[in-house]
Amino acid sequence: MLSIDQLDLENKSVFIRVDYNVPLDESLQIKDDTRIRASLNTITYAQKKGARVTVASHLGRPQGQVSPRYSLLSVAAHLSALLNQDVVLPDDCIGDGVKQLVKTQKSNQIVMLENLRFHKEEEANDERFARQLAAPFSVYINDAFGCAHRAHASTVGMVKLIKEKACGFLMQQEIAHLTPLLQSPKKPYVAVLGGAKVSDKIDLIDNLIKVADVILIGGAMAYTFLVAEGISVGASLVEQDKVEMARALLQRARAKQVRLLLPVDHVAKEQLKKEAPSIVVPEKNMVIPLLGVDIGPQTTALYTQEIKAAKTVLWNGPMGIFEWDNASAGTLAIAHAMAAVKGLTVVGGGDSVAAVMHAGVSKQLSHVSTGGGASLEFLEGKSLPGILALEGPE
Numbered sequence: 305m306l307s308i309d310q311l312d313l314e315n316k317s318v319f320i321r322v323d324y325n326v327p328l329d330e331s332l333q334i335k336d337d338t339r340i341r342a343s344l345n346t347i348t349y350a351q352k353k354g355a356r357v358t359v360a361s362h363l364g365r366p367q368g369q370v371s372p373r374y375s376l377l378s379v380a381a382h383l384s385a386l387l388n389q390d391v392v393l394p395d396d397c398i399g400d401g402v403k404q405l406v407k408t409q410k411s412n413q414i415v416m417l418e419n420l421r422f423h424k425e426e427e428a429n430d431e432r433f434a435r436q437l438a439a440p441f442s443v444y445i446n447d448a449f450g451c452a453h454r455a456h457a458s459t460v461g462m463v464k465l466i467k468e469k470a471c472g473f474l475m476q477q478e479i480a481h482l483t484p485l486l487q488s489p490k491k492p493y494v495a496v497l498g499g500a501k502v503s504d505k506i507d508l509i510d511n512l513i514k515v516a517d518v519i520l521i522g523g524a525m526a527y528t529f530l531v532a533e534g535i536s537v538g539a540s541l542v543e544q545d546k547v548e549m550a551r552a553l554l555q556r557a558r559a560k561q562v563r564l565l566l567p568v569d570h571v572a573k574e575q576l577k578k579e580a581p582s583i584v585v586p587e588k589n590m591v592i593p594l595l596g597v598d599i600g601p602q603t604t605a606l607y608t609q610e611i612k613a614a615k616t617v618l619w620n621g622p623m624g625i626f627e628w629d630n631a632s633a634g635t636l637a638i639a640h641a642m643a644a645v646k647g648l649t650v651v652g653g654g655d656s657v658a659a660v661m662h663a664g665v666s667k668q669l670s671h672v673s674t675g676g677g678a679s680l681e682f683l684e685g686k687s688l689p690g691i692l693a694l695e696g697p698e
Contacts, residue, residue, distance in 0.1 A: 368424025447472025569600030598624025
């Protein structure tokens, strides 16, 4: 797979697939521009090398229908402000109007195509739509790692129709930081996994058992594992249909001599409400009506000790309901422990990313992934269609 800096971009019309699927508030203003800022290096590099740049993205789930709610208008305005140059947004992503716009584009001007998912053919990877998308361009760049697990027209279908193709700097950075987590990681290797559901992490845990030394489990998913171990968890969230799977994963970890650690104490509430008081349960077992909302202080000390001794740390999923001050201590402690590690520290998954931002330590980590579902599938050992498309024959 080539990188953008290996191509001659002078005077060429360059299509850059970005991931601008950003959260908007009720007035359609951007709440978090991390993904937009993450694309700037690739865009500015292409322009400096003389390319005429067009960026394309989806936003939300408009179900193949044109909707003002999902227009990229506010994103275009924000990108214009960040780059201090014109960003032109046509009313579509294909057609004669787009072709003409790209043909007459000035070098100091960005074209941003309107939401790709206004066409149902995008998610269907429709060949005719892919041809229409590809038509105006001589170079294809994919810098949308967060969409690399989707076989859509803009990530797969159009790639084979454009002779010159490469990944952007963000895509390159994601692959460079995630690959060592699966291939020859420096030891000790600690994986910290949280979030609500075991079902979301089964394949990830299964794959990490092959490479990690220690797996630390927190969040609501920990209660399913505790039930599998015969521990009473009160009224905590448990995936009853995944208890056997959790038991099998625990057995697999023991067979591979991987230490899979579970909470030894809890922060709990009697009601799942922010204002309800939190209490510390100083043992593994909980009684009804208590339900766990965070790992307890003993568990926090145990987990942070493991992290501080590590050379490689992966974190995916918070330890509790970190958005609530009285259920955030465990998650914030994990974030600060990772920031102190002298080694590779990678955070992936939307909630974990939000947690390190909340803790103010994102700049002290090796890599904070923008990938979400793509990061998860990559770490599960799956091949991502958007990456495979770039690795095809020249």
